[in-house]
Amino acid sequence: MAEFFDMGGYALYVWGSFGATALCMIAEPLLLRGRSQQIRRRIARMVRLEQEVKHEGQA
Amino acid sequence: MASRLVNWFKFSSPATFYPLARKIAVVSTIIAVVLIAIGLYMSFFVAPTDYKQGEGYRIIFVHVPASWMSMFIYVVMAGWAALGLIFNTRLSAMMAQSLAPTGAMFAFLSLWTGSFWGKPMWGTWWVWDARITSELILLFLYLGYMALRSAIDDPRRGDRASAILLLVGVVNIPIIYYSVQWWNTLHQGSTIKFNEESSMDDTMLITMLIMTFGFWAYSIAVSMVRVRAVILERERSSSWVREQLGAET
Numbered sequence: 001m002a003e004f005f006d007m008g009g010y011a012l013y014v015w016g017s018f019g020a021t022a023l024c025m026i027a028e029p030l031l032l033r034g035r036s037q038q039i040r041r042r043i044a045r046m047v048r049l050e051q052e053v054k055h056e057g058q059a
Numbered sequence: 060m061a062s063r064l065v066n067w068f069k070f071s072s073p074a075t076f077y078p079l080a081r082k083i084a085v086v087s088t089i090i091a092v093v094l095i096a097i098g099l100y101m102s103f104f105v106a107p108t109d110y111k112q113g114e115g116y117r118i119i120f121v122h123v124p125a126s127w128m129s130m131f132i133y134v135v136m137a138g139w140a141a142l143g144l145i146f147n148t149r150l151s152a153m154m155a156q157s158l159a160p161t162g163a164m165f166a167f168l169s170l171w172t173g174s175f176w177g178k179p180m181w182g183t184w185w186v187w188d189a190r191i192t193s194e195l196i197l198l199f200l201y202l203g204y205m206a207l208r209s210a211i212d213d214p215r216r217g218d219r220a221s222a223i224l225l226l227v228g229v230v231n232i233p234i235i236y237y238s239v240q241w242w243n244t245l246h247q248g249s250t251i252k253f254n255e256e257s258s259m260d261d262t263m264l265i266t267m268l269i270m271t272f273g274f275w276a277y278s279i280a281v282s283m284v285r286v287r288a289v290i291l292e293r294e295r296s297s298s299w300v301r302e303q304l305g306a307e308t
Contacts, residue, residue, distance in 0.1 A: 010115035013179050017118040017172040021125065024164050028281060036288040043295045044304040
């Protein structure tokens with residue numbers, strides 16, 4: 001096991017490469033999901049507010 | 060012929076593409092997860108140790124796919140930009156916009172993993188070699204495209220200006236690709252050659268290709284999710300977005 005993680009002495013370089021790639025490819029979808037939800041919430045709120053204003057105008 | 064044309068243009072409307080993008084994203088996510096899982100397993104447990112570089116060469120399984128994707132995504136973006144300029148379709152520009160952050164990420168990863176490979180093999184983290192420098196320019200092109208887009212307030216004008224930047228920047232892609240042949244560089248030549256036999260073990264080659272297709276599916280999945288967000292944001296005053304989101308709340 002320790003031998004596997006040592007990567008024949010190249011541990012820093014191999015794990016530094018795979019680690020950075022994994023980090024980016026996990027972070028990007030997570031950040032994207034957060035941003036998408038934020039946009040949906042904002043637009044839904046906008047639509048709701050406009051409908052309320054419209055109803056008040058009719059009353 | 061005519062009906063085929065109509066069909067294609069149907070999907071150039073953001074409203075019809077929005078639900079389709081979700082389906083593509085789901086399928087590509089599954090493909091990406093499966094391929095990358097297989098690819099990682101093969102990278103560490105199946106591919107043999109290299110006779111010259113020992114275990115250090117395993118960086119190739121992320122370095123080459125990331126580098127290929129960084130170039131490929133740029134070409135696809137330029138293709139969308141050209142379509143957008145010719146047919147004046149909104150969706151084309153949205154597609155280009157949605158691919159950019161992923162392309163920039165792969166360009167960064169290409170440089171990062173290259174640096175981590177260069178240090179043990181060449182003894183330096185960085186060198187102003189033709190291939191590395193042109194890849195750095197590619198990263199700057201991605202960042203420049205994104206900066207230009209967001210700097211222009213009118214989205215349609217931003218689409219056109221940034222499309223032109225993308226098309227001009229395409230000149231850099233063959234420079235990256237052929238740099239190892241045109242100049243005497245520290246970077247090694249292409250591992251995969253189209254006109255002669257590859258200088259690589261079959262298991263290594265297959266592993267690299269599996270990882271590449273995995274990264275490819277990942278790029279499609281992420282860009283489809285992002286294009287949905289872009290569509291909502293840019294079409295927010297249209298009635299279909301209002302119905303879609305009004306119904307959800």
